[in-house]
Amino acid sequence: MSEFVNALTTNLTSFFREAHHFEFLAKELLPALVRQQSLGSRRLRIWSAGCSTGEEPYSIAMVVRETLPAVGWDVKILATDLDSNVLATAERGVYDESRVKDLSDARLRRWFQKGRGAQAGQVRVASALRELITFRRLNLMEEWPMRGPFDVVFCRNVVIYFDKPTQRVLFERFADLLDEQGHLFVGHSESLFKVTERFAPLGKTIYQRCL
Secondary structure: OHHHHHHHOOOOOOOOOOHHHHHHHHHHHHHHHHHHOOOOOOEEEEEEEOOOOOHHHHHHHHHHHHHOOOOOOEEEEEEEEOOHHHHHHHHHOEEEHHHHOOOOHHHHHHHEEEOOHHHOOEEEEOHHHHOOEEEEEOOOOOOOOOOOOEEEEEOOOOHHHOOHHHHHHHHHHHHHHEEEEEEEEOOOOOOOOOOOOOEEEEEOOEEEEOO
16 A cells, blocks of 8 residues: 555655745744744744655755754744655665756755765765654645644745645644744745735745744
């Protein structure tokens, strides 16, 4: 059954796909969290729901490392997917060089180790990123073991495959698990319009919990 499910899943992804989401995370959301938590608990929880082969959570981790202060923060990124094969690739953190060709030289030097010998033509994600992320297999339609609250949820290009009643249930569950002012990022072809009233649109498929 697991192999059957793996064969049915869609796994198109790339590093910093829909770049405006990561720009918002770096320039707006994370700086705001730093200001809000400067006198309190410095805690950050992010969920990449439908993480595929890992490019999305690693992109998130790069932004977090580049934006937050180097010390004093408790950061955890949960990355889940239904497909056990892509999760194995994500957890390993090894990619063909072609997968990172669009990243800047600065990011390549800082966050990737270039393979040599038998590993020539491949790169491995740096441990500083891998240590932030926990990869787990999860069916979004089943019970969720985590309690939250999450500050940010990325669920992009996933709900487009669900009917409206299923989307409504899923967005309600996301809202319940998010912080009172938490943010939800969805794919460019997805919308919460007439699906849920618990999120306020911020533009460019970014939403903030309001109820």
